Amino acid sequence: MKELIRRGSGEIIFVAALLAALALVLDPFRLSTVAKYMSFAFVAIGIVLMWGYGGVLSLGQGIFFGMGGYMMAMFLKLEASAPELPDFMMWSSVETLPTWWQPFHHLGWTLLLILVVPSVVAYLFSYAVFRKRVGGVYFAIVTLALALTLTVLIIGQQGDTGGANGITDFRTLLGWDIVGDQSKLVLYAVHAVLLVVAMAVCRAILHSRFGKVLIAIRDREDRVRFSGYNTAHIKAFVFAVSALLSSIGGAFYALQVGMISPDTIGVVTSIEMVIYAAVGGRLSVGGAVIGALLVGLMKSYLSEAFPEVWLYFLGALFILVVAFMPHGLAGVASRLRVSR
Amino acid sequence: MAAITPPSDEVLGVQDLTVSFDGFRAVNGVSLSIRRNELRVIIGPNGAGKTTLLDMICGKTRPSSGSIRFNGRELTRLSEHEIVRTGVGRKFQAPSVYEDLTVRENFEISIPGGQGVWGSLLFRRDSVARERVYSIAKSVFLEQSLDEKAGRLSHGQKQWLEIGMLLIQSPQLLLLDEPVAGMSPRERELTADLLQRVCQGRSVIVIEHDMDFVKRIANTVTVMHQGRVLSEGTAEQVQSDPRVIDVYLGH
Numbered sequence: 001m002k003e004l005i006r007r008g009s010g011e012i013i014f015v016a017a018l019l020a021a022l023a024l025v026l027d028p029f030r031l032s033t034v035a036k037y038m039s040f041a042f043v044a045i046g047i048v049l050m051w052g053y054g055g056v057l058s059l060g061q062g063i064f065f066g067m068g069g070y071m072m073a074m075f076l077k078l079e080a081s082a083p084e085l086p087d088f089m090m091w092s093s094v095e096t097l098p099t100w101w102q103p104f105h106h107l108g109w110t111l112l113l114i115l116v117v118p119s120v121v122a123y124l125f126s127y128a129v130f131r132k133r134v135g136g137v138y139f140a141i142v143t144l145a146l147a148l149t150l151t152v153l154i155i156g157q158q159g160d161t162g163g164a165n166g167i168t169d170f171r172t173l174l175g176w177d178i179v180g181d182q183s184k185l186v187l188y189a190v191h192a193v194l195l196v197v198a199m200a201v202c203r204a205i206l207h208s209r210f211g212k213v214l215i216a217i218r219d220r221e222d223r224v225r226f227s228g229y230n231t232a233h234i235k236a237f238v239f240a241v242s243a244l245l246s247s248i249g250g251a252f253y254a255l256q257v258g259m260i261s262p263d264t265i266g267v268v269t270s271i272e273m274v275i276y277a278a279v280g281g282r283l284s285v286g287g288a289v290i291g292a293l294l295v296g297l298m299k300s301y302l303s304e305a306f307p308e309v310w311l312y313f314l315g316a317l318f319i320l321v322v323a324f325m326p327h328g329l330a331g332v333a334s335r336l337r338v339s340r
Numbered sequence: 341m342a343a344i345t346p347p348s349d350e351v352l353g354v355q356d357l358t359v360s361f362d363g364f365r366a367v368n369g370v371s372l373s374i375r376r377n378e379l380r381v382i383i384g385p386n387g388a389g390k391t392t393l394l395d396m397i398c399g400k401t402r403p404s405s406g407s408i409r410f411n412g413r414e415l416t417r418l419s420e421h422e423i424v425r426t427g428v429g430r431k432f433q434a435p436s437v438y439e440d441l442t443v444r445e446n447f448e449i450s451i452p453g454g455q456g457v458w459g460s461l462l463f464r465r466d467s468v469a470r471e472r473v474y475s476i477a478k479s480v481f482l483e484q485s486l487d488e489k490a491g492r493l494s495h496g497q498k499q500w501l502e503i504g505m506l507l508i509q510s511p512q513l514l515l516l517d518e519p520v521a522g523m524s525p526r527e528r529e530l531t532a533d534l535l536q537r538v539c540q541g542r543s544v545i546v547i548e549h550d551m552d553f554v555k556r557i558a559n560t561v562t563v564m565h566q567g568r569v570l571s572e573g574t575a576e577q578v579q580s581d582p583r584v585i586d587v588y589l590g591h
Contacts, residue, residue: 208460209461212449216440216441219438225421226420227424228421228424229455229460230456231421233456233457234460237457
């Protein structure tokens, strides 16, 4: 047990050191690419919790990533265009700000909503589904369909949401320039610290009795009910935690990349997020972060070098991992450690 | 079947319970009364509805009609985890334990109380919990294997582990489905002793085929056949009942 905790915190220290080292070594442009994939790392941690341990596969984490991203972008956009309406609204001849945009005049409300809305939505939706004993592949398909629906909805409501272009053209947070090299570094530091905190929290959850119940649910959900647990409640909670993490990741994405669009939250991204976790190791919180960074950077490189065929590389990678490394990179690492 | 006035120390009262699957009545109008501290054995040929009866008591299967009252509470409307929390424990026929967890973790998960989200997050492995796990482990002969993964236990040990997981829930009513199935003769003997200790201070319903085993442990035997109660009495009584001999023991 002590050994486990030691190894567990080793994993976190390793990631923290890596993130710090990257900040020292990389130029601002490369660093902002790392920061972009750090946003996805939040999602990947959530997927480890929910899929690796709880056995619940969601192919729609982009929904919650998008919620966080859009809410943050809405705040930034309102600030950027004040006192006018956002440009895309004027292009679609929207004359007054829609009511649901109102809270995003204030940073406090925005942050609160980023934390609360995705968690509550995720909990209520998934509890309703799990209570009906719907799970496995069916749950994955439902979430996939929801991710698709959300992108269609956003694209259709051009005037209210920025449509297919998304929300873009914002440069300041409370008057603070967020695109300069100096501020990028500050943003990166905050981002990295929060990511490490998220990892620590998730490890604590996994080490508690709750974590053991999750494993039990993954292996024998029907039996867990006869140990006195309302498994729908437990699964919905872990789904809400993963939604919360995704939303935080999305908010950072909007800050770091300077835009959010339906592309970045849709079906393809949602599935990529699962690949990050699978490659890194779906039973390892640290592995998920490494997986997100590695696959992300690889994707950036491949899409520049082989713009036509890079998606096939990604697909092949996923097949390789699933076929030969069921516990991903983290699994390989721990096997090496054991054999040494 | 006429309603019988329940005895004053009745723990479980099953009245006219029926369930049908696609028109086939797996359990058909069964009534049963279990008293405090009673050990009841249910026997019957395959397909008699024994397991289905237990499934309905513990909430796994919803009855089509009839009632199940446990300490005066109607169970047919509750979900599985709520029934567990009223004090009913169920042991399944095939050993069902959490194979990826250690024996200790299997026990810890089963400790009652704090089984909501927050309770599970805040559960501490304090000295009380440790003691409790150790004493239960000892009573099911597993105190040496606490840190082993449950998946590595032998078949008989898994059966014991599951019985232990039930004991730690301290249920008032224990439902055991063929607890000695697949055990070696030595393990059977140990289990028979274990069950006699387990039954102290609670009511138990056991499904069992092995008549020698039944005679060793039972107060009262209920014989089921084709979804109905065929006969009820002591082991000797039912064994000499011509209807029972005809459908079951004679074959």
